[in-house]
Amino acid sequence: MSAQLPACQLLQRYYGDHTALCPVAPGRDEWLVHQSASMVSDSVALRDVWQTHQKAAFSPFEPTIELEGQVVLFWPKAHQLGLWWLDWLCQVLPEGTSVDIVGEHQGGIKRVPKWLDERGLKWDKLDNARRCTLYSTRTRALGDPDAAWTTFTAGELTLASHPGVFGHGKVDEGTTLLLEALDSRGLKTPLRVLDMGCGDGIISAWLAKRGHEVSAVDVSAFAVQATERTLAANALSARVLESDVYSKLDGERFDLIVSNPPFHQERDISFGPSARLIEKAREHLTPRGELVLVANGFLPYPELLKRAMGEFETLADNRRFRVYRAGA
Template sequence: MSAQLPACQLLERYYGNAAQLWPIAPLSDPWLIEHSTAMVSGDVALRGQWEARDKVAVSPFDAPFVQQAGQVVLFWPKAHQLGIWWLEWLCRMLPENTPVDVVGEHQGGIKRVPKILSELGMRCDKLDNARRCSLFATRTVAIDTPDSGWQHFEALGMTLVSHPGVFGHGKVDEGTQLLLQAVETALDARPRKALKVLDMGCGDGIISAWLAARGHQVTAVDVSAFAVDACRRTLAANQLDGQVLESNVYTALEGQHFDLIVSNPPFHQERDVSYGPSARLIEEAPSHLTDKGQLMLVANTFLPYPGLLERTFGSFETLADNRRFRVYHAQLEAQPQESRKHGRQASSKRR
């Protein structure tokens, strides 16, 4: 088995097939999984790929931290500040002078790494360069400063807590604002009652906090451990309640049903466009909605969600359109209980 992704191909070229690596924030590549002793990632879906091969896979927020065997290799993320956070995290978690290699694509910012390492007081040696990727070697240093990754800011009358790598870090996304305006209008047009709401892809928790502040029972999920922790911190900062879970779309929500699912779904995996999670969000929504339950989501106008909504719900409406983003609304028609049961079983088989 050979590596498929450029950064992993560079690792294969440098380390060979005897490689025993401990990747940090890795990419999904079968060769890398095969040659990993363990891994650390904020992405619960990626961790599942390693766990399926009986490899240790943990979140950076898991405690207690246990160092694993293998050469530490940090995959440089596209979010510059997140890369710095990972370097500082490694320096806090690992003994001083532990060898760490850093790999990444040139278009992903790996060329910045020598300067960043210098600013952190870490050495830097270039090991290899191929496939428009570079591999650098460094060693951990002692860091006694507190974790500075968390950022607090005010928006929509709330305190939001964010972290590098979390969607919309440090600001309120234009699409989210349009979605909340549409949700407010739609809910104001209906009899006021507390709804059981799912915030799918919660990010820093702005949608969850906004809904919880209006008395709704909120469950928030995200594939990212950084987002999950940010959402929990946002709810706590505003003295609001809500359940927040790591979940690869609906995987952590077996048997749960909601009156309303709200989402500003991502369509990027690092630099690649990926519609898979958003497609699952739409296609599996009926099996997680109550009778007459609703789905509201915002998306860039060019994304192919209308067809998915039409096939899944039979019809949908556009609640808002500012030429860059559209807010879509679909509602599940009431069905006989037996029909609902069969529909959920079919959805479960698709998963």
């Protein structure tokens, strides 16, 4: 079996096929799944892949984590998130544990030695190929990873934010347009609402504050944590859970599904989750339910909506973003 992702190709070249690995924040690669003794990821979708192959897979927020194999941190595009993972590993692993760090050159891996130096972590360069580099270091006591959490005010709400969560530290323009469109419609109360891809929880909190029964889901554990913190900061309640689109909802139906769906995975554009959101919406809407979503104007969502939902309308358009509505 050959690795497919460039970073995994470098790992296969360096480690061969006989070293048990513990990837942290990896991408999906069948070779890596096969080589793993355990893994850690904020993505419930990726953890499900590893668990399907009977491999131990952990969220970084689980109370008990037992890592097996050579720890390899996959450096993310968001360097603040990479630093959080580094601090987290130094907290959960015994001091002096070997940690290797791999990433693509265009993703900022070449800046990692500078950040390791700033944290007083000694490092070595192990290998480079496929426009990727592999470094090694060892854990030592560092700062508290919780320090990465921040809060900021957005209108009537206080929002919690974490590196790697969509719109980190600010309100996305598309989300603002979406909330304005929902406000202008004068939603009846209470509706059973699903916030798909809840991010920092701004949409869920806005809806809960207006008396709706909200379920908030996201594939990322960071987003789930952020939404829970946002709700708590505003003395609001909602159900929050990790789910790869509808995977954990077991056929539940809602009066309203609302979303600002992501279309980036690291540096790649991916419509997979958004397409599943739209294609399966009818199965999760009540007979008079509605799907309302916001998207960049250039994205091909009208085609997806027309194919899956039939008729749809544009509720708002500011030339950069559009808010679409389709009924069940």
